[in-house]
Each structure stands twice: as C-alpha cells, then as structure tokens.
Amino acid sequence: MAVSESPHTPHGDLGSLDFWGRPAEERDRYFAELRRDAPISRHQPPEDIMGLSDQERMSYWAIVRYDDVRRISRDPETFCSSKGTQFADAPPEFLEASLSFLAMDAPRHTKLRGLVSAAFTPRQVARIEDGIRVNARRIVAEAAPTGGGDFVELIAKRLPLVTISDMIGVPEADRERVVAAADLLVTTTDPEVFGERSPIEVVGEALWTLTTFATELAAERESKPGDDLMTALVQAEIDGERLTHAEIAAFFVLLSVAGNDTTRHTTSHAMRALTVNPAQRSVLLEQLEHRLPTAVEEFVRWATPVMTFRRSTTRDVELHGQPIARGEKVVLFYTSANRDEQTFANPERFDVTRDPNHHVGFGGGGPHYCLGASLARTQLRSIFTELLTRLPDLEVEEPERYVSAFIDGVKRMECTFTPRA
Numbered sequence: 001m002a003v004s005e006s007p008h009t010p011h012g013d014l015g016s017l018d019f020w021g022r023p024a025e026e027r028d029r030y031f032a033e034l035r036r037d038a039p040i041s042r043h044q045p046p047e048d049i050m051g052l053s054d055q056e057r058m059s060y061w062a063i064v065r066y067d068d069v070r071r072i073s074r075d076p077e078t079f080c081s082s083k084g085t086q087f088a089d090a091p092p093e094f095l096e097a098s099l100s101f102l103a104m105d106a107p108r109h110t111k112l113r114g115l116v117s118a119a120f121t122p123r124q125v126a127r128i129e130d131g132i133r134v135n136a137r138r139i140v141a142e143a144a145p146t147g148g149g150d151f152v153e154l155i156a157k158r159l160p161l162v163t164i165s166d167m168i169g170v171p172e173a174d175r176e177r178v179v180a181a182a183d184l185l186v187t188t189t190d191p192e193v194f195g196e197r198s199p200i201e202v203v204g205e206a207l208w209t210l211t212t213f214a215t216e217l218a219a220e221r222e223s224k225p226g227d228d229l230m231t232a233l234v235q236a237e238i239d240g241e242r243l244t245h246a247e248i249a250a251f252f253v254l255l256s257v258a259g260n261d262t263t264r265h266t267t268s269h270a271m272r273a274l275t276v277n278p279a280q281r282s283v284l285l286e287q288l289e290h291r292l293p294t295a296v297e298e299f300v301r302w303a304t305p306v307m308t309f310r311r312s313t314t315r316d317v318e319l320h321g322q323p324i325a326r327g328e329k330v331v332l333f334y335t336s337a338n339r340d341e342q343t344f345a346n347p348e349r350f351d352v353t354r355d356p357n358h359h360v361g362f363g364g365g366g367p368h369y370c371l372g373a374s375l376a377r378t379q380l381r382s383i384f385t386e387l388l389t390r391l392p393d394l395e396v397e398e399p400e401r402y403v404s405a406f407i408d409g410v411k412r413m414e415c416t417f418t419p420r421a
Contacts (some may be wrong), residue, residue: 014062014333014405018188020317020401026346031336034064040322046088046405059086060310061319066340066360068319069332074310074365079311079330081109087331087405088189088306092402098377109367114238117371124232128167129378135162136382140183140390147419150412151396153260156267157260159383163375164259168202168252169221169228174213181209186407193402208255214252220244259372261407262305263379266361268399268410269303270384272274272382273350275395278421285388296380307335309363334360335408391417 012018013137019027034041045057072079139158146154157179165175184206188199214230223230233248243251274281284295310331317324324330337360339347344354362370370376387394394417402409 014043014331017047017403017405020189020405022272023403024408027200028339031333031339032062032341033075034062035336035340035342037358038212039065039068040319040324052091058329060331061322061324062332062333063319063330064336066123066337067189069334069337069360070364072330073331073360073369074366076367078314078317082111083312083329085309085311087310097285105301111238111241112395113371114368125374127227128163128375131166131381132159132163132375132378134161136386137377139383140386142421143202144390148414149417151271151415152264152268152410152413153385154415156410156413158269158322159267159365159379160260160263163263163379164255167259167375168255169226169230170213178210178213178256181206182253182260185253186261187402187404188200189405190403190411192411210253210256211246211249214249215245217252217400218248221232227400255372258370259375262370265407265409266299266303266376266380267303267383268396268413269408270307270380271387271394271396271415272399272413273299273302277350280352286390288385288388291352292381292384293377294355294357296377296384297359298350298354299380300361300376301338301344301354301357303408304335304338304359304361305407305408306361307357308333308405332364334364336399337364340421384396390420393417419421 003110019030041062043060043062045059061071109147136159139155139162139164143149143154148154161175161179164170165172165178170178186191186200189194194202217230218234221228225231225235228247230252233243233251234342274284282290289340308331310329313324313326313328313330315326341347343358362373394415396413396415399410399413402411
C-alpha cells in the first residue's frame, strides 16, 4: 500500500532496525515529539526480514499516547487481533503457531482463554507461587559465592526459566532447549541471533522445536497425568469442549515466550535502574517488604519489556480528527505510552514510590490483558527480595541490548558484588 511519508520519519523511522538499535534515551526523545506533535501518524511498512512481497506488507498508524493505547486495547470490536499482533508483518501460517489466543478475537478467543484460565486453579497458582519463592532463594544463594559475572545468565534468566518449566512440567533435560527456541522467536531481528541464516528459517525451526515438544508432552500427559499445567490444560473442559493438541502447542509457544522474556528483561532493566539511581535503592531498602509491591509496578513501567503490539481496524474510525479506514494496521507503542507526560508525573524519572502507577507494561487492558501478570509480579518481588537483602552491594554495568522492535531485551550485562558463602 503506497502512502505518503510521515513528516516525522526522517530522523525516526519507527519501522527500521536502525531506530531500534539506537540508545533508549534517543528513542524516548523521538516518542515525546510524536506524543506532542503527531499522536496519530502514518508510516511506511516496517523493514522486512521475513522475505514477504510488497503486497503482503502494510503501512501502519503509530499510536503513541497512553489514553489512545488504553482505548484501542479495550475496544476489540473496532480494533481486532485476528489479523496479526506483531509490529512486523509475517506469513499468516506463523500467527496460529506462535501466538495462540493472542491473535484471536471473540468468540474463539473467549473460549480458549476460558479453557486456559480454568487450568489456573487456586491450588495450581499457590503451588507455583510457593515454588517461585523457594527458587529465587536458591538462585541467589548459588550466585552469591561468585562475586559477579553476566547478570542475565547468573540471575535474570534463571527464575523465569525454572518457573515456567516447573509450571508446565518441562523435564530438566529439555529446559535450556525450550528457552533457547523461545528466545529466537522474539530476537530474530538481531543480526547476532540469526547470523548467516535467514530469519524465516530461524523462526520456523524455533516454532517446530516448541510445537513438537508441546504436542509430545500433551500426548504423554493424557496417558500419564502429572501435577503440572500441561496436565491441567489437557484435562481442562468448558461446556464439553477441550483444547486440541494444536491449541495447547500454540499456547505453550506463547507461554514460553511471554513467561520467560518479560520477567527476565524486567529484572535486568530494574537492576540497572537501581544501580544508576542509588537514592531510589536506599528508599526501597528502608521499607523493603512494604515498598516492594509498589516498586515492582515501577520496574515494569520503566522496563516495558514488550514494546509494541498491533491491531487492525474492523470499521472506519477517527482518532484525534484523523480518519482511519477499515482494514488498516495500527501499532500500539507501549514504550511511549509508559512515558506519557499527560499520565505520569516526571515519566523520565525512575521512582520506586510512584503511586498510582497504571502502566501498560502488561497491556492496555481489555480481553488481551496479560494472563500471567500476577505470576510475573510474584517473580519480581521474590527475586528482588533476595537480591537486595543477600547481595546488598550488587551493581550492574551498561547492558548490551537486542535490536528488536518487539522485546526490549538485554543480551548481556556484567555485574559485581562482594562474594558471600
């Protein structure tokens, strides 16, 4: 679809990998300009990495203000998800395999989310949360004697990995392989990740790994039930309907990505923020147990690990006086919404006491609000309780980030602290 170039794109092409490879502070300044001058702006199709033809790629409208992100998220009848939820365009066959009910609308979305929710019984959630606290304690205890290293490998990736694996019932021997495949799905725009291979080949292989594993595990749990989420998903039933193995596999892909990456990268970004804002760290430590739940909300707002999602218009609509035709692609920039000056006082300031803090780090509300938000909060509270009490002088260096318009991911980040037995 040919469109005129947005007047705001010359120094900030939101669809280019160059833009997402720039420092976060530079990107934030550009989003601030858009919020002020062009809250709705139309842009050329994002840079193609999947080998799509021009006819398969769409221009899009950038949604950068907090209130607009919330409004669109809560109006699925006008702004649907079934045409795709990723900023970058991708082959249709990838949607079903990689996004589960994230890329669906009612009534199918309602049915599948209901079945998955039915698997999250109070007993399951209590078991998972008890395990999170125990695992956080163990992870920090194992890191304590080292005196430092790569924070991502040493701390950040470990708790979500073991949480999701324990929760689903992934055997110990398969855990690293599953997480590696999940990582590939959200980092294929980073040149270091795909190397000499084509991104579509890397994504296809990662999807095959995850869906094959999940399908085999679901079949195994049908004949040999266990005390895990995979068994609950296989057995979940609403009005006589159950999830198919393909639906379970698609949800497993979603959970592997969302359950690992968001918590992992929030942990890294929050630790960096506490390092460069020692006064905020002191404020938090004054009343750690009391202030940590509030601080966790700021961790998520500050990190905004999931930066973008898209919707598609189901009818002609108007935003800020700008007509948007039926069938258009709109992209929600959560990373901009969480820095909106009209919603957050001094949004550029990291403030562990910020309250209220109705960020969109778990989505803008509506039917696609993050199903695992409470588990992510539990993980963040647990790991930072251990880090701040057992390793009080832990500091991290400048992170090395992935180049991605989807996940604000930290590849590596060196840390140091006094070794403890």
